Amino acid sequence: MEPPRPTTALRSALRLPFDPLLALAVVGLSVCSLLAVRASSPGDLQNFYVSRQAAYFLLGLILAVLISRLDYSRLRELKYGVYTLMMGGIVAVLAFGSISRGSRLSIEFPFFSFQASELGKLLLVVALAGFLVDRARRLDERDTTARTLLLALVPAALVMIAPDLGSATVYVVVALALLFVAGTSWKHFAALAGLAGVAVVLVLVAAPAVGVNVLEDYQTERFTAFLNPSQDPADAGYQQAQSQVAIGSGQKVGRGELATQTRLDFLPEARTDFIYAVVGERWGFVGAGLVLSLYALLIWRGLRILTMAKNLFGALIAGGIVAMVLFQVFINVGMNVGIMPITGIALPLMTYGGSSVISNLLAVGLLQSIYAQGRATAARKGRVPAA
Amino acid sequence: MIRRPEDRVPAISPRLALRIAVLGFVALGLFALIFFRLWYLQVLTGDQYLAEARDNRVRELRIQAPRGEIVDRNDSTLVTNRQAIVVSLDPSRLPEEVRLMAADWGQRAGQRETRPEGERGEPEPIPEIPAAELRERYERIGRVLELDAQEVHARVIRSLAVVPYANVNLAIDAPLPVLNYLSERNTEFPGVEISERYLREYPKEELAAQLFGVVGEISPDELEEERYRGVEQGTIIGKEGLERSYDRYLRGQDGIRRVVVDAMGRRNPDDGLPDTEPIAGRQLRLSIDLELQEAGQQALEEIAGGRPGGFVAMDPESGEVLAMGSAPSFDPNGLSGRPITQERYDELYGEEADSPRFNRVISGSYPIGSTFKPIAAIGMLESDAVQPGLTINDPGCIFISTQEFCNAGDVPLGTVDFGRSLEASSDIFYYRLGERAHSIDSDPIQTYARRLGFDEPTGIDLPGEFGGTVPDEEWSEEIKQAERDCREEEDRENCGIALLDSQWTVGQTVQLAIGQGGFQASPLQLAVAYAAIENGGDVVTPHVGLEITDGSGVPVQSIETDPARELDISKQTLDIVRNGLRRAANGPEGTSTAIFDDWPGRYTVHGKTGTAQRPPSGDQSWYAAYVPDRERPLVVAATVENGGFGAETAAPIVCQIMAGWYDVDSECTAAASEIVDD
Structure with a gap:
């Protein structure tokens, strides 16, 4: 009797390569996240938050490894399903979600609260990539650009109801990035920029003038608060000022156990929106710089994988993911260091929370899949020896 | 040689390559931006933020x-x-x-x-929440x-x-x-x-x-x-x-x-x-003696019966204040940190309250009536304006210029010398002195009143002391000017400070000689003047603080007091005035003899009554006295507003204080028939 042997498909899947630098960046960020979550929690709650965050990472990593072994290309046929899943999640949250901090962002499950807009970002990348591949030869048509944007604007508008301005902007940025990578004409981007300018004027100037407020007051305040920080603790400007004090006080090597901005709650939302300030205060320029470098590594690998994709679909997904991560990192860290407005965008792979962690790890899994498929294809074509 | 896999990726279109490059540069730019911001926050200005973080958490609480x-x-x-x-x-x-x-x-x-008292209207209402x-x-x-x-x-x-x-x-x-x-x-x-x-x-x-x-x-x-x-x-x-x-x-x-x-x-x-x-x-x-203070306060309360007044008892040699009280008083416990309600505010400041926080002994300004007579006498004698043996006929009423001046009750006393003038408190005698003083350019009465400490604060170690007034021609002009200024500034018909057509006349000097006519002083100033008579001409600086000690009572610092100002009052003058004051409290005609008639000979009270007219109020009772005891000398002055004659209220108060100090068992009262106007 021969022992049962794995099927050929499984064996070949297990033999697929993966990008070790990308993996390094992700594992490094996971460790940083756990340390930062620990540092930002009061003593009696440290175990609670750290173990939950660790569980999210573990689950996310397992899923990422599984995805990385599969051929992402199959998702292309599922693009309508993916899009429907995304919309369904967003609508479900709006319908059944619980309200936290004034926004309806998640559905509460017994051990998990599901934030559909987080996973939605990745699903949108996949769906739009599929859509654009179908229209790869019609990219010069205005219709393509318009439809792509429409597909992003619909979920963006829905999450705005929540209200979740941060996710809505990510959706739009993802769509633009996909159009960009796909090769949409510069003229379209110029036209879009013009349209955006008109829209901003309408929303911020014209509409309030006739008594229609598209943005909630607090959203406008958040957008402008970083320009004039104040001392009112209830005020967005105060939060940002405290975040700057936290980061600045970390100096070169950080304050370690003396990180009072975090420990004494001067830093608001330390586990979520302002987790980067926790790192900055506790581990100083060294720590904050390290985290930033890990993101740079991740982005670099993402761009690299973009170039290695075996097909346009993979390249688009990689481009979308890179843009998604880059945009969120920049906005969140920028908000922490006081150069960007407060928008409630999570820091990928650092912020405490299952939806964000798992969605971002799934994205990394997809990147690894693109890498693996790209390498495997190249090997088959004889350009690269199959390891 | 190992070839890196990256070098062997499939060729990508130039368009995609450009776009990826753009994406890469954008990413690089954004990372650079954040990197420099971090550098700025943490490395360049970190000190400042660290200080801010410290300030954030440290609260300084006052102990x-x-x-x-x-x-x-x-x-x-x-x-x-x-x-x-x-x-x-x-x-x-x-x-x-x-x-x-x-x-x-x-x-x-x-x-x-x-706004002036009585025209203030309702208290300012507290606004709504x-x-x-x-x-x-x-x-x-x-x-x-x-x-x-x-x-x-x-x-x-x-x-x-x-x-x-x-x-x-x-x-x-x-x-x-x-x-x-x-x-x-x-x-x-x-x-x-x-x-x-x-x-x-x-x-x-x-x-x-x-x-x-x-x-x-x-x-x-x-x-x-x-x-x-x-x-x-x-x-x-x-x-x-x-x-x-x-x-x-x-x-x-x-x-x-x-x-x-x-x-x-x-x-x-x-x-x-x-x-x-x-x-x-x-x-x-x-320097306060609690027992004496209590005795004084009790005497003031019992005898004045709620009328405002004050007393001060002092060591005439050193100026140490042994007791000082002002009525009505208040309970300062109520003001110690408690929230102030409107009622408490009115109790203290209301129009019915008679200003309990006002220390009448140092801040009161009153005409002092006949208690001024010894001062007038010293002025005239020391200026050689009159002879020590001067006698004046007292017919009860006299005319000076065109004005009639009378003794209290128009009582004629006949021949009066300095001694008898103080004993029986002849007004006529002092009217005549005032008449004579008016013609002397050096203003002898005013000059000596000032030398004895009137017209300026005594310098006691308490805030809010009143300097008083010694009226003279200059003062008369000053108040007229004040009246003119007031009428002009406030656009009023009459400010009531002075009559503009009045001149400095002999009548005013005559009034001054008996402590009236614009003269104003505090009880403390009177005590200082009498102390000078007792101690031979030293104008002491009264003081209440004796020394600073540590918690256990060990002195750490003594309190410096201004030295007494020495007046060279002649022995002869002092003897005349002292003799008069002794007779006033002990002689057969003495205005306060009846009060002290049960005192032992060991302590000879020298004291002068005074009844000051203070229209529109009633007569104000005064008494100033000293006992020239070698070991424990004492000078006391007391006054009661609306207190009647000097012997009616002020003298019994002084008597009780002195009785407390010397442990003398005295009734300190006189039968109504024995109390004379002075």
């Missing part, structure tokens, strides 16, 4: 230093402290609106105070402290109007369950603080209240003053009386407790920061 005690010359406690629990409200946790409202109210209430949310907060704390929301609001407004940024005291000595309730639920009562404080305690209550004065938080104006340099906002300082004059010693130095708080202002246990210990204030020992 109040206990104020020094005040004791009498025998170390009996007069003013002490007690620890109390104060429930207060932190004004920084109130809406800005309330602070503005309080400032506004304070301004309007202040304007009301400047501005917000429903604030009313709810007031109601919540009010329910616990048994106050209604409007009263809490009124206390907040009154307190913030007086000291804008100081904590508002809502309740003192709240019962323990209330305190526990509040501290266990401090998140439900934002801004409410419970702290332990020292409150000034006055165990003798109304005794010598004006002398001690009150304490209170330093005001913004006082913070600017030189004498309070280095004193922190919120410090308790002496506001009046001895508390003010010896504040420097009594105040001590508040300590600082540094605590770590979190963003919600909750105390964090792991501070470990060094505290600055408070330094207790020094003890002040007074």
Whole structure:
């Protein structure tokens, strides 16, 4: 009797390569996240938050490894399903979600609260990539650009109801990035920029003038608060000022156990929106710089994988993911260091929370899949020896 | 040689390559931006943020230093402290609106105070609570402290109007369950603080209240003053009386407790920061003799029967004040840190209250009547304006110029010399002296009155002393000018300061000779003048503070007093005046003989009655006296407003004080028939 042997498909899947630098960046960020979550929690709650965050990472990593072994290309046929899943999640949250901090962002499950807009970002990348591949030869048509944007604007508008301005902007940025990578004409981007300018004027100037407020007051305040920080603790400007004090006080090597901005709650939302300030205060320029470098590594690998994709679909997904991560990192860290407005965008792979962690790890899994498929294809074509 | 896999990727289109490059550069740019921002925050300006982070968490709480005690010359406690629990409200946790409202109210209430008494109208109403949310907060704390929301609001407004940024005291000595309730639920009562404080305690209550004065938080104006340099906002300082004059010693130095708080202002246990210990204030020992003070205060109360008045007893040699009292008095315990209600405010300042906080002994300004006669006599004798053996015929009434002047009751006394003029208190004798003085250019009476300490503050170590008035031609012109200025400035028909057509006439000098006619002095000035007669011509600087001691009573610093001003009054003059004063209290015709008739010969009282006319009020009773005892000399002056003749009220008060000092058993009363007008 021969022992049962794995099927050929499984064996070949297990033999697929993966990008070790990308993996390094992700594992490094996971460790940083756990340390930062620990540092930002009061003593009696440290175990609670750290173990939950660790569980999210573990689950996310397992899923990422599984995805990385599969051929992402199959998702292309599922693009309508993916899009429907995304919309369904967003609508479900709006319908059944619980309200936290004034926004309806998640559905509460017994051990998990599901934030559909987080996973939605990745699903949108996949769906739009599929859509654009179908229209790869019609990219010069205005219709393509318009439809792509429409597909992003619909979920963006829905999450705005929540209200979740941060996710809505990510959706739009993802769509633009996909159009960009796909090769949409510069003229379209110029036209879009013009349209955006008109829209901003309408929303911020014209509409309030006739008594229609598209943005909630607090959203406008958040957008402008970083320009004039104040001392009112209830005020967005105060939060940002405290975040700057936290980061600045970390100096070169950080304050370690003396990180009072975090420990004494001067830093608001330390586990979520302002987790980067926790790192900055506790581990100083060294720590904050390290985290930033890990993101740079991740982005670099993402761009690299973009170039290695075996097909346009993979390249688009990689481009979308890179843009998604880059945009969120920049906005969140920028908000922490006081150069960007407060928008409630999570820091990928650092912020405490299952939806964000798992969605971002799934994205990394997809990147690894693109890498693996790209390498495997190249090997088959004889350009690269199959390891 | 190992070839890197990256070098062998499939060729990509140039368009995609360009786009990826753009994406890469954007990413690089964004990372660079954040990197430089981090560098700026953490490396370049990190120090500043670190300092800010420290300030964020450290709150400095004042540890109040206990104020020094005040004791009498025998170390009996007069003013002490007690620890109390104060429930207060932190004004920084109130809406800005309330602070503005309080400032506004304070301004309007202040304007009301400047209007003349009787025309002020209703007290300034406390404005409404501005917000429903604030009313709810007031109601919540009010329910616990048994106050209604409007009263809490009124206390907040009154307190913030007086000291804008100081904590508002809502309740003192709240019962323990209330305190526990509040501290266990401090998140439900934002801004409410419970702290332990020292409150000034006055165990003798109304005794010598004006002398001690009150304490209170330093005001913004006082913070600017030189004498309070280095004193922190919120410090308790002496506001009046001895508390003010010896504040420097009594105040001590508040300590600082540094605590770590979190963003919600909750105390964090792991501070470990060094505290600055408070330094207790020094003890002040007074020259006051508690027993004598009590005797005086009791005599004033019993004999004056609620009429305003005052007394002072002093060592004529050293100027040490042994007792000083002013009626009506008040209980300063009520002013020590308690919230001030409108009723308490009216009790102290209302029109019916007779100004209990006013120290009549040093700040009262009165005509002193016949008690001035010895001073007039000294002036005339020392200026050689008259002969010591001068005699004058006293027919009861005389005409000077075109004006008729009479003795009290028009009683003719016949031939009167200096001795008899004081014994029987002949007005005619002094009218004649005044008539003569008027013709002398050197103004002998005014000159010697001033030398004996009238017309300027005595320099006692108490704030708010009145200098008095010795009228002369110059003064007459000054007040006329004041009247003219007043009429012009306030556009009024008549300010009532002076008659513009009046001239400085002989009649006014004649009136001055008997302590009337514009002459004004405080009881303390009178005591200083009589002390000079007793001690042979030294004008002493009266003082209440004796020495500064440490907590256990060991002297650490003696209080310097200005030396006495020596007047060269001739022995002959002194003998004449002393003899007259002795006869006034002992002679057969003496105006106060009946009061002292049961005194032993060992203590010879020298004293002069006075009955000052103070229209529109009734007669003011005066008595000034000394006992030239070799070991324990004493000078006492007393007055009672509306007290009638000198022998009616003031003399018995002085008699009782002296009896207390010398342990003499005296009735200190005279039959009604024996009391004569003087």
